[in-house]
Amino acid sequence: MKHLITTTLLSLIAAHASAQQERPLAIRNARILTLAGEPIESGTVLIQDGRIKAVGAKVKIPAGAEVVDADGGTVMPGLVSAWSQAGLSGTRRTAPADQFHGRFRVRSTRQSSPVSKAGSKVSDSLYARQDVFGELLAAGVTTLAIAPMGLGFPGQAARVALDKETADGFVLDDDTYLVIGCAPNSSVKKAIKSALDAGKKALDDRNKPKEEPKQPDKSESAKKPTDSKPSDESGDKPKKGDEPKPEPKPGDEPKPEPKPEPKPKPEPGEKPKPNGKPASDDKKPADKKPEKKKDPNAEAIADLLEGKRSAMLVVSTSQELAHYVEAIDDYEFAVTLVAPNDNAFGGSLWLEPEAVSEVGARILIEPELRTPHYTRVLHDPGAELRKAGIEVGYLVGDTRFEVRDLFYKLMELVRHGADADTVLRGVTSIPAAMLGVEKDVGTVEKGKRANLLLFSGDPLAPTSRLVTVFYDGQPVGKEAAR
Amino acid sequence: MITKYVLPILLSFGSHLVAQDEPDSKPTSQPTDTAEDRPSETKDDDAADAEEDRFTVIRGADVYTGTGSMLRRASILIKNDKIEAVGHDLDVPDGATEIDATGKAVSPGFVSVGSSGFGAPGTFRLEEVADGLNPWDPSIKLGLAAGITSFGMMANEGRDVPRGKSAVLKLAPGDLEGMLCATDTILSMRMPLDRQQWRKLRELVDQAREHLDAVAKFEEEQKSSAGKSEDKKSNDGKDSAKGGKKKDDPKPPKPPRGTEEILDLLAGKKLLWIDLGNASRGWFMGGPTNSDNEKVRQGLEVAELLGRGVVFNRPITGWVYADRIARTGSMAILEPRSRVEPDEGNPDITGSNLASAAILADAGVPVAVMSPTSNLTLMGLYGQDVNTLHVDAAYAVRGGLDNRKGLRTITLDAAKMLGVDARIGSIEPSKDADLLILTGDPLHYASLVDTAIVNGKVVYERQKETFYSHISR
Known part of the structure; x- marks a missing residue:
């Protein structure tokens, strides 16, 4: 079955790749949830060269355009998954021994030992040829950011293309945001604090008038990536496609700062060990003085402190949040919160919206109704957070099963009184803004990438089917009918 | 009683x-x-x-009867705990309580075919279910808010032979008597069986048949030697055997040990649920990994052996055997929301099918729908699952089931699986007055229960309970 899907995908892509340039595509007779204003009851989306060329009730379809009749169905933007572990542990083809882990979602941040490798990139440990990406795309996910797991600073997330079978062009963006994991645990808090201190020091160095001559190596983790980031997002073809360049090896020099680099992290397959040998081997002779080499971990955090880089803070409870606030001391930088495991015993974040808004103005939560402890009354956590002015996005899920359930869960939220448009923005435009790609994806508007979902009816109604997923204007596949 | x-x-x-x-x-x-x-x-x-008869009339609602039809702007007359009449021009006695439901929808109360909680005894021993009920269990109101007015529960399920205790309970807050709808209407056994278990089952069925023959013969003899003691007819064989008070009469044959349940099944007194082991793996675990073709086939053999239809509890591949299921007079409880991937080697006859309900219904098989997890514990993430039974029914509609049959899967046909369709599950005269007044189409996801009526009494009003009172709809 999976092979079937992949081969169909492949042939579809191949078939359309050649035609992509010339022929416009029009989806007509559709209810369009633009999520950038009122829905268009019956309209047309015109697509050319992978972008939305026009959208509205009275769009003229040019002669020669390929026409898709939506038959009264609904068009909405593709799903944006802003924090995902898809493909991280489930490398079924490469590591058969790992396949059982791949079946379950790994979302525990309960590892006891923190890491401090803010400069490392999850893209270096990603493998493009995994079924999960095609499956997620077929289920409706068109933007996917993969975040490393761990406590402290486990590294940088990457945004990937979903229709690639090879590494070529797979990584769209390898420094999407920094991940911070916090737990009520003194070693974690110390690690966060000392990493921030190191970042501050690097920032101070950076601001000193005498600027060290730049290292000739193209270390991605310094300032450079932040400059190139916007162009990456707007450009269709990312430049930094060829993925695993093994150079951003943090911690190759034993720095004076007390930076814990603990080995005991027990995931051999997941991330490259920060102190890899080859990097230090080939760089040492080039350097005259070890002090001159910049620590990519500290540089990444310096960027964060300078506001050049965004971060996602993984805290599931208000307990963890409180310890994070204490750990960062008086450093100030904005983060987006991610709360993947609401836990009433550790304190539900949505019950403490003030505490949340002091740390960040945006949060990603599970799209689920919850009961506060000791009651049986269901509440909508998103609604409570929105009341406090916090922007709420929803976690989309790491497998096609979870993505299918997503619509069911969103339906429950709407049934419970939430506004359908608001809830759908929580899986499209709001996470797009969290990734900084809101100019490109997240709504059905002119100029945006034509990542669209066509449903047979109301996307939230259980009676509707996802008919077609359009990725950069191309129909990429259908959800399995059964 | x-x-x-x-x-x-x-x-x-x-x-x-x-x-x-x-x-x-x-x-x-x-x-x-x-x-x-x-x-x-x-x-x-x-x-x-x-005490006078209580009359209640509900006016102006679109009445979804649960049998598949819908009456626009009709009225329902309730006398005490039963439905008296449904239609457009009803003779309503003076003094009847009026409920204006103009612009709303009325549906039979939803029947959850397998749940626990809702005031049922917490213990798994159901011997005295009536004496363990809690009519003030707070989850009763929650269930009513979800539209559930009755549910079936089982205990001591059978493994290789039909066995088990069961009860159909109503969500009647504060009404101990009203909560008990029926007991021991269901037996269950689990597939697959190994060869030895099959031999044992066949032996039991043979013994039961022999016993029935013997009873018939005995009654024949009794009739032929009638005259002296007319009033002492032994009716069932089984009952009189238990009575054992007769002094001089020849005793009717005793049922062989272990065949009591089989006899009930052969007589059609109870239904046999075929458990395929699918319900034990929740959808959040990715659902069952194996296809259950072999188990369904064995279940069909059981039905053929008994000459009676069975109830397939959540088959995955039931759709493959739709015709055979129909031929044996069997029924199926489905979980349209959960999906199971087909085996790669044999995709045509394995895996779940969204169209299962439609395929089975087209073949003439009564289909009931259940949520993937059936309890309303509310402790964990999935505790709200049974909250939206109507949405699960809508999933069956998405798979192609006739829209009118959609509601049946959680009302009349669900009651059929529990053997209580003569009492509940539809809005028809003489049936129990268990019904819902909803804000809209019973199968639309955003519809909410405004009023729930069980045994003719209003037992839930949305505006008076905390669950959904904040939603204006």
């Missing part, structure tokens, strides 16, 4: 009857029947004198 009335009446009716009919026995012979009916009627009349 009946026994409370019957016993004293019978006592007053002469000793020969008392000796014959122990309180438990079902009245099947003619004299007992009338004897029981007449006095209990007078008893009812007495009660009616004391």
Whole structure:
């Protein structure tokens, strides 16, 4: 079955790749949830060269355009998954021994030992040829950011293309945001604090008038990536496609700062060990003085402190949040919160919206109704957070099963009184803004990438089917009918 | 219940009857029947004198009867705990309580075919389910808010032979008597069986058939030697064997040990649920990994062996055998929301099918729908699952099931799986008055229960409970 899907995908892509340039595509007779204003009851989306060329009730379809009749169905933007572990542990083809882990979602941040490798990139440990990406795309996910797991600073997330079978062009963006994991645990808090201190020091160095001559190596983790980031997002073809360049090896020099680099992290397959040998081997002779080499971990955090880089803070409870606030001391930088495991015993974040808004103005939560402890009354956590002015996005899920359930869960939220448009923005435009790609994806508007979902009816109604997923204007596949 | 009335009446009716009919026995012979009916009627009349009949009328709603039809802007007349009439021009007695449901929808209360909680005893031993009920369990109101008015529960399920205790309970807050709808309507066993278990089952069925033959023969003999003791008819064989009070009569044959359940099944007194082991793996675990073709086939063999339809509990590949399931007169409980991937080697006949409900219904198989997890514990993430039974039914509609049959899967046909479709599951005269007044189409996801009525009494009002009162709809 999976092979079937992949081969169909492949042939579809191949078939359309050649035609992509010339022929416009029009989806007509559709209810369009633009999520950038009122829905268009019956309209047309015109697509050319992978972008939305026009959208509205009275769009003229040019002669020669390929026409898709939506038959009264609904068009909405593709799903944006802003924090995902898809493909991280489930490398079924490469590591058969790992396949059982791949079946379950790994979302525990309960590892006891923190890491401090803010400069490392999850893209270096990603493998493009995994079924999960095609499956997620077929289920409706068109933007996917993969975040490393761990406590402290486990590294940088990457945004990937979903229709690639090879590494070529797979990584769209390898420094999407920094991940911070916090737990009520003194070693974690110390690690966060000392990493921030190191970042501050690097920032101070950076601001000193005498600027060290730049290292000739193209270390991605310094300032450079932040400059190139916007162009990456707007450009269709990312430049930094060829993925695993093994150079951003943090911690190759034993720095004076007390930076814990603990080995005991027990995931051999997941991330490259920060102190890899080859990097230090080939760089040492080039350097005259070890002090001159910049620590990519500290540089990444310096960027964060300078506001050049965004971060996602993984805290599931208000307990963890409180310890994070204490750990960062008086450093100030904005983060987006991610709360993947609401836990009433550790304190539900949505019950403490003030505490949340002091740390960040945006949060990603599970799209689920919850009961506060000791009651049986269901509440909508998103609604409570929105009341406090916090922007709420929803976690989309790491497998096609979870993505299918997503619509069911969103339906429950709407049934419970939430506004359908608001809830759908929580899986499209709001996470797009969290990734900084809101100019490109997240709504059905002119100029945006034509990542669209066509449903047979109301996307939230259980009676509707996802008919077609359009990725950069191309129909990429259908959800399995059964 | 009946026994409370019957016993004293019978006592007053002469000793020969008392000796014959122990309180438990079902009245099947003619004299007992009338004897029981007449006095209990007078008893009812007495009660009616004391307290007037309660009449309630619901007006102006679109009435989804649960049988598949819908009456626009119709009225429903309820007398005490039963539905008296449904239609457009009803004779409503003076003093009836009026409920205006203009612009709303009325549906039969939803039937959850397998749940626990809702005031049912927490223990898994169901011997005395009636004595363990909690009519004030707070989850009852929650269930009503979700539209559930009755549910089936099972305990001591059978493994390789039909076995088990069961009860159908109603969500009647505060009404201990009203909560008990039926007991012991279902037996269950689990597939697959190994060869030895099959041999044992076949032996039991053979023994049961032999016993039935023996009973028939015995009754024949009794009839031929009739005349001397007319009133001492042994009706069932089983009952009189238990009674054992006769001194001089030849005893009817005793059922062989272990065949009691089989006899109930052969007589159609109980339904047999075929558990395929799928329900134990929740959808959040990715659902069952194996296809259950072999188990379904074995279940069909059981149905053929008994000559009676069985109930397939959540088959994955039931759709593959739709015709055969229909031919055996069997039924199916489905979980349209959960999906199971087909085996890569054999995709045509494995894996779940969204169209299962439609395929089975087209073949003539009654289909009930259940949520993937059936309990309303509310402790974890998935505790809200049974909250939206109507959405699960809508999933079946998405798979191609006729829209009108969609509602049946959680009302009348669900009641059928529990053997109580004569009492609940549809809005028809003489049925129990268990119904919902909803804000819209019963199968639309955003529809909410405004009022729930169980046994003719209003037991839930949205505006008065915390669950959904904040939503204006």
